[in-house]
Amino acid sequence: MKKTTAALILICSISLSGYTPSDNDECLNCHDALGDEPSQLYKNDIHYLKGISCSACHGGDNKTDDIDVAMSKNAGFIGVPKGNGISERCSTCHSNPEFMKKYNSPLQVNQMNLLTNSVHGRLSINGKERIVQCTTCHNAHGIVSVKNSSSPVHPLNVPRTCAKCHSNPLLMRTYNPSLPVDQLDKYRTSIHGLRNSRGDSKTAECVNCHGSHDILPVKDVNSSVYAINLPKTCAKCHSNADYMKEYKIPIQQFEKFSNSVHGIALLQNNDLNAPSCNNCHGNHGAVPPGVESISKVCGSCHVLNADLFSSSPHKKAFDKHNYPECETCHSNHQIITATNQLLGVTKEAVCSKCHKENENVKGYLVAKKMRLLIDSLDQSEKSALNLINEAEQKGMEISEAKFKLRDAHQAKLQARTMVHSFNKEKFKEIVDGKGLATTNEVIAEAKNAIDEFYFRRVGLGVSVLIISFLAVMIFLYIKRIERK
């Protein structure tokens, strides 16, 4: 092996020094004459153009036209490399930085390493070799620069190249039966895919998101498409002002998402249940959700809110005005935790965007009333909690009331959901019937407990009286015995 490497380096260094490809390469001379496919393809191969002979991969002597000498074992001929041998042939040069430097190659030299550690570097079903060899994607003969549009790894060709295997259900089943095989179909419906098929090599294709040699399974925490890493991966392009310039779409999505309730959950609290970019936009078929389907997309998690909204009068009105459902009030990428302030007709409230005192006044009144209701529940819950704390600090037993207060909390949350029905009566029923009813009960119980605490002072009064009386008696007694 070492010997071959040395020999190769020798050969290549010779070939560098004023060697012109088509002249002296007896391998190609013969095979060209035979007209076989490999030799025809190899004539356009970047390796051939750089002066690398067939023998660099296949071994043998390219200096002689005697077939028995050239293709003999003594000359080191190995025929067609098999299995991992293929990639090893490539890596003898491509993993050697010294060697690659001689060609002033801009290529990295760690591809082999990356490939071995990637999902494609696992053992194939025959158990003898890696699933993927270099040639699987790059082809064997006729390799051209990635920038050349005829390369299978040129951005416009990558989807098809990957799909050779990934859209083949029979093959994919043997490795990962649960992995879908419709990525390419979906991709072709996405904005990325549509632009790609129209010849835009800047839009994302497989490798932009998944990586090339270093592709990892989506569940691997180091994968660029792992839920927590995905937003950054998308942001590589979508937050790059220069790159996105010609597409004329906003570039603050990542920044906004990072500050959103979802982004904080995902990126800061590592909550994998929080949505990443793909949960709303889709992954291979990525497009912004259409105006009318937003509530369905959000509703895949926020089910009750979406259902209530869809059956509310707002649905019709929003459709009519082409308002993007949830987004109209909650915004899109930068969704922050909804507070009570969102509701009502104050400055920060969203209802007053459409409902004004002199315009759409019915909604204005409902919003105002709803806000009043939920504020009073909030207030009432707070004072109940304060009273309970006060009673507890005073050492009173109040756990029953404290337990009950959970219902008020629940009513508050339910009321906030019920806002999406935009129905004053239903809302009021929860706030009044469940919420305020509970808090009032709790407040009464806590107040009772606190009163009970002050009752202790009566007991103290009695005790102090008796102790003082005894003290006075002792005082008199002392007087008495000392008068003697």
Next chain:
Amino acid sequence: MKNFLKRIYLWIDERVKLNDLENFLGKKYVPIHSHSVWYYFGGVSLFLFVIQVITGILLLFYYKASSDLAFESIQYIMSKVEFGWLIRSIHGWAANLFILSVFIHMFSVLFERAYRKPREITWVTGIIMFFMALGFGFSGYLLPWNELAFFATKVGSDIVGAVPLIGEPLKIFMRGGDDVTGATLSRLFGFHVALFPGIFTVLLVIHLLLVQRQGMSEPLELEIEQKTEQKRMPFFPNFMMRDLLLWLIVLNLLAILAVFFPAELGIKADPFASAPAGIKPEWYFLFMFQTLKYFPGHMWFIEGEVLGILLFGVAGILWLLIPFWDVKSSKGKRNRIITYSGIFAVIYIIVLTILGWAS
């Protein structure tokens, strides 16, 4: 009824000769002079200690010394157990009053030179009990396992850890590990309810026996100034009754404090939470705590904090050994150094405590 009591008395008398005891008590006199009032603080301290023992034992019935249950069990005592709030509040208040009364007792003894020969042992046992009282305070403070106590213990044991050489092992011994954990709780609990009370009781018995044996000391100043015959009153029942009277007043005070300012519980300690701002030790440690704050980071060749701790250590030892180096007083002469340093100590403690409180 009366006959019955009389018969019991005679029955016991026949066996243990109560007569002697009566004679002894009857012969014991307490001097009466302008400084007599200070004699009472020993008794008040004793009374408060007894209250601590009683309420402490009562609390033990419900308290559970583990990091899981300590806080909850106190919560239980405070809310579920009848009068639990009262017992705990009295225990807390009596602890504070006890230390206050011990301070007063100690300084009065100092200013009256009551430690002079032949009462050296009484002084030494007293000072050790004073240190133990501080130890009681420190160990008891952690037992509710609330946030404040947790961090105060952490800071307190850190200070111990700063002592050169023995500090680190001592800290680990105190904490029962590298950090303040449930192990620290068990340990300090053991100190608080078994080790300290045991040692304290022995010292207390010696202390009291000596007081009875040697009688009350008379202030040196008076002895020097007026050689005339002293007025005195019988210890029993006159002085005893006065003691009782004062105890009842203290009890009243305790009850009022316990009802109007019941002991609080705060929130449960969370070892992983960050320390709340302004952690302060109990008031009786404040003057030391505050002093350490004023020491610069580095002084001469050692850390300021270490220097401060060493100085306090030296002061403590000097304090303990006063009767042995104050030879002048033992010879019946005035020693103004004691008066001045005593006054300095009182003012220093009061000022630093106030500063610590206010900061």
Next chain:
Amino acid sequence: MNVNHSGGHKRRDFLKYLLSGGLIGFAGIILYPLIEYLKPPKQREVEVSSVLAGKTSDFEKGSGKIIRFGNKPVIVINTKENNFKAFSATCTHLDCTVQFRKDMSLIWCACHNGKYDLNGRNISGPPPKPLEEFRVVIKGEEIYVSKKT
């Protein structure tokens, strides 16, 4: 002298009566709290470690009930296969109290339509974590729920 003496004697007796009365009152105010303190309180232990959830006959197959476990609610479920299970009834999303839905055979939270399967796993809606499971011990007819350790 004589009058004085007997008058003094009387007063002293009177004082003694008052003194004894004071002492009895004193004993009363000290002993009453003490005895009350020593009486075992109604709620037995500090941290509830186990709670009686009811009788097996209270639960028909495929039903659930919320019980109080200390300060927290616990949902006890009898599955269709007559298995008893218990979970913390506090929804892991925003602390609402979950309930058993007979129609869905699921644990369901009314606030945001969170759903958990009968192993407490969050299967739909916003809940980020499964429900904490409690141990169920059946002694004869009685169901006891305790914390898993």
